[in-house]
Amino acid sequence: MNAVTFLSPVTEEIKLVEERMRMQADESHPDLRAALEHLLAAGGKRVRPTLGLLVGNSLGAPLEKLVTLGAAVELLHTATLVHDDLIDGALLRRGMPTLNARWSPPATVLTGDFLFARAAKLAAETDHLPLMKLFSETLATIVNGELTQMFTSRGLINRDNYYKRIYAKTASLFEMTSRAASMISPVDETTIESMRDFGYQIGMAFQIVDDILDFNGEQAAVGKPLGSDLLNGLVTLPAIYYAEANPNDPDVLSLPNGGWTNTENMTRLAENIRASNSSRQAMLEAEQHIERALAKLEFIDTCAERDALENLAKYIVDRKV
Numbered sequence: 001m002n003a004v005t006f007l008s009p010v011t012e013e014i015k016l017v018e019e020r021m022r023m024q025a026d027e028s029h030p031d032l033r034a035a036l037e038h039l040l041a042a043g044g045k046r047v048r049p050t051l052g053l054l055v056g057n058s059l060g061a062p063l064e065k066l067v068t069l070g071a072a073v074e075l076l077h078t079a080t081l082v083h084d085d086l087i088d089g090a091l092l093r094r095g096m097p098t099l100n101a102r103w104s105p106p107a108t109v110l111t112g113d114f115l116f117a118r119a120a121k122l123a124a125e126t127d128h129l130p131l132m133k134l135f136s137e138t139l140a141t142i143v144n145g146e147l148t149q150m151f152t153s154r155g156l157i158n159r160d161n162y163y164k165r166i167y168a169k170t171a172s173l174f175e176m177t178s179r180a181a182s183m184i185s186p187v188d189e190t191t192i193e194s195m196r197d198f199g200y201q202i203g204m205a206f207q208i209v210d211d212i213l214d215f216n217g218e219q220a221a222v223g224k225p226l227g228s229d230l231l232n233g234l235v236t237l238p239a240i241y242y243a244e245a246n247p248n249d250p251d252v253l254s255l256p257n258g259g260w261t262n263t264e265n266m267t268r269l270a271e272n273i274r275a276s277n278s279s280r281q282a283m284l285e286a287e288q289h290i291e292r293a294l295a296k297l298e299f300i301d302t303c304a305e306r307d308a309l310e311n312l313a314k315y316i317v318d319r320k321v
Contacts, residue, residue: 005315006050006309007045007308010050010053010054010057010305013053013057013063017053017071017074020070021036021071021075022036022037024075024118024121035099035111038096039082042094042096047312048073048173048177049073049074051174051177051178051199051309052070052178053070055177055185055198055305056185057305058301058303058309059181059182059187059300061184062184065126065128068122069122069126069131069177069181069184072119072120072122072125073176073180075115075118075119076119077173078115079113082111083112085098086105086108087146116139119135120135128183131183134176138172141167145167145169146169148164153165153233153235154260155255157255162240163204167203167204171200174199175196175197175200177199179195179196179199194296194299195299197292198296201290201296201313202289205287206316208237208286209283209286209316209317212279212282212283213320214227214229215270215273215274227269227271230269230270231263233258233260235255236282238273238278238281238282239273241276241278242269242272242276249269249272251265251268251269286316297309
């Protein structure tokens with residue numbers, strides 16, 4: 001599944017979103033403008049604003065508000081990545097140097113703060129108070145999820161914790177995007193709820209696939225060492241399936257007691273997970289989320305955008321990076 005198939009109905013609108021994002025640093029310090037340029041040049045598939053545009057266009061939302069929402073969502077996402085890379089000490093993202101690889105930690109933190117502020121300003125420009133509340137609640141969910149991951153999730157083999165973690169980290173923003181796009185459309189609460197669930201389901205699938213790629217992807221494409229989640233003490237769905245099937249594996253048993261700090265053991269565990277069918281089981285879960293998402297599209301009349309939403313959902317479980 002090629003990304004182009006779901007992007008094609010909104011190619012021009014995505015350019016407007018990027019333009020709106022670039023404008024956010026117009027009056028700012030030259031280094032901030034340079035930082036925003038660098039971050040936007042790193043690209044990404046703009047999956048979140050594309051989701052918002054496709055949902056909103058198919059439901060009759062005004063384009064100007066959708067572009068504003070798309071820029072707000074993508075800036076919020078970019079800001080979280082800037083801070084994540086700093087927290088993780090990551091020097092590359094999508095094959096390009098991260099901001100913190102080029103700048104000091106204080107400058108990187110302040111750039112992230114600036115992007116959060118600009119994202120909030122854009123959300124406010126939709127002139128829709130419930131959307132602004134939803135936006136700030138989602139940011140709080142993301143930050144709370146990161147703190148939970150940092151303080152209480154290391155070495156933890158627990159499905160409930162995992163699902164909450166990936167909701168906070170990823171699915172909450174997908175959910176917010178599709179819900180917000182329908183909130184500014186002339187539709188009823190039932191449709192808004194269906195679109196919220198569509199975003200939730202594809203967001204959960206998106207992160208599960210990311211976690212599978214951490215074990216099974218092409219390292220050059222993933223852009224970080226394979227198995228790096230385990231080395232950070234994060235037990236994701238493939239590792240959970242493996243632990244459930246191999247409860248007496250010494251590497252699994254070591255995890256709750258800080259075993260993830262042993263690089264040799266974790267490299268071995270990652271190889272064992274890769275050789276097992278745990279990733280396939282995890283992928284089946286991701287595919288179930290996509291099936292549930294596709295069922296929600298019955299609320300949308302047949303149109304190019306609806307087809308593209310279907311392609312977007314399918315792309316999430318077909319992608320290799």
